[in-house]
Amino acid sequence: MQAFEATNVYFDQAARLLDLTGNMRTMMITPDRELRVEVAIEMDNGEIGNFIGYRIQHDNARGPFKGGLRYHPHVDQDESRALASLMTWKTAVVDLPYGGAKGGMNCDPAKLSRGELERLTRRFVQQIHDFIGPHKDIPAPDMGTDAQVMAWILNEYSKYHGFHPACVTGKPVEYHGSAGREAATGYGVMLCTREMLKRQGQTIAGTTFTIQGYGNVGSFTARFLHDLGGIIIGVSDASGAILRPEGLDIAALERHVTVARRVAGFKGGEVGTNDQLLTMPVDVLIPAALGGVFDKTIAESVQAKLIVEAANGPTWPEADVVFTRRGIPVVPDILANAGGVIVSYFEWVQNLQHFRWPLEQVRREQETRQVESFGKVYDLAQKKGVSMRTAAFMLAINRVGRARVLGGI
Numbered sequence: 001m002q003a004f005e006a007t008n009v010y011f012d013q014a015a016r017l018l019d020l021t022g023n024m025r026t027m028m029i030t031p032d033r034e035l036r037v038e039v040a041i042e043m044d045n046g047e048i049g050n051f052i053g054y055r056i057q058h059d060n061a062r063g064p065f066k067g068g069l070r071y072h073p074h075v076d077q078d079e080s081r082a083l084a085s086l087m088t089w090k091t092a093v094v095d096l097p098y099g100g101a102k103g104g105m106n107c108d109p110a111k112l113s114r115g116e117l118e119r120l121t122r123r124f125v126q127q128i129h130d131f132i133g134p135h136k137d138i139p140a141p142d143m144g145t146d147a148q149v150m151a152w153i154l155n156e157y158s159k160y161h162g163f164h165p166a167c168v169t170g171k172p173v174e175y176h177g178s179a180g181r182e183a184a185t186g187y188g189v190m191l192c193t194r195e196m197l198k199r200q201g202q203t204i205a206g207t208t209f210t211i212q213g214y215g216n217v218g219s220f221t222a223r224f225l226h227d228l229g230g231i232i233i234g235v236s237d238a239s240g241a242i243l244r245p246e247g248l249d250i251a252a253l254e255r256h257v258t259v260a261r262r263v264a265g266f267k268g269g270e271v272g273t274n275d276q277l278l279t280m281p282v283d284v285l286i287p288a289a290l291g292g293v294f295d296k297t298i299a300e301s302v303q304a305k306l307i308v309e310a311a312n313g314p315t316w317p318e319a320d321v322v323f324t325r326r327g328i329p330v331v332p333d334i335l336a337n338a339g340g341v342i343v344s345y346f347e348w349v350q351n352l353q354h355f356r357w358p359l360e361q362v363r364r365e366q367e368t369r370q371v372e373s374f375g376k377v378y379d380l381a382q383k384k385g386v387s388m389r390t391a392a393f394m395l396a397i398n399r400v401g402r403a404r405v406l407g408g409i
């Protein structure tokens, strides 16, 4: 099964409970537009570098397309399609006036120089600038891209269309970005974890956590949980895992990663593997790296009591069935990691109004929206006796479907 098909399995589980007609289903799952562009650049050694860029615009019934750009060797059309579709449901779950899109480039940013990364990004924008824009499609960071890449996108886009800072979000704060955007996804993961634990009569303080992925989302999640008394007993990234049953010193780990750019080599814990991290006994397991990490076998071995999906699409449907059977609740990606797009929305609003919000306001507004959305999904799941993933999809499909009907096909 491929990633897009997996997303549609989740869609169908919810759609069946909503009596969606076959034609409506087809219209809702089919992407509106798929761009595939050649991105050829001159490499530092004078040779030509060949890359392929994608931008999948899945649905814009509720507003402009919105979604991240991923730079990773696994990026392809199917993965971008799956992620674009997830964005449609995510923006609807947290009730933002957006649709869903996703894109990226099949490259390994770790192997590119800064100059190559910049040329690649600018060339990509040259290929797609007519299809993006503040009221058409607004990219943002994802795996392998950051605020600097977003700054290049704004600069390149402006050469064609004039000054439009709202054409991309996740920009540096000094270059039309928003306070709180960089940490927003991790902050949202913490809020959703807090809300879920509250429903179970627990708190973050004293609870143990493992986190797979120590990039933007994983590291901020770790910091926020740690600050509230959470005990992070293991983290991992592409270089391996670091485990410490008594809890890692997150400040020391951050200092190490700032210099080494990886968790490997950190002396404050035992060296482990990613599989060990995913299957060790823990209260809450947080995947915050790639998609598709939980297959049937891993799902049978997971010893966590709760899973909070910070990554997009970490759970294959076959693993989801296992988690349900084993009574392990899952806070689904389209709810748990929506903090990034929520604060991207705030950034877009600030850019359109040429106005700046202080960090406290961003955090307050994010918390209100996130806690409200969590409550709606949780209550619907309880009422209908379904998983939180199915409830989140039901809520989203209803909202997107309503917009389609009201706006006219």
Ligand code: NAD
Pocket (backbone or CB within 6 Å): 141, 142, 143, 144, 145, 185, 212, 213, 214, 215, 216, 217, 218, 236, 237, 238, 239, 274, 288, 289, 290, 291, 310, 311, 312, 337, 338, 340, 341
């Ligand atoms: P990032 O590039 O900053 O970090 C990714 C991390 O995953 C790195 O630590 C990397 O080493 C690690 N990793 C890569 N391959 C791995 C492997 N095989 N095993 C273990 N770790 C591995 O990316 P990010 O922005 O933190 O995104 C992480 C996830 O969160 C992605 O699934 C992304 O789609 C999702 N997400 C990100 C945002 C955002 O605002 N950045 C928002 C919503 C969802």
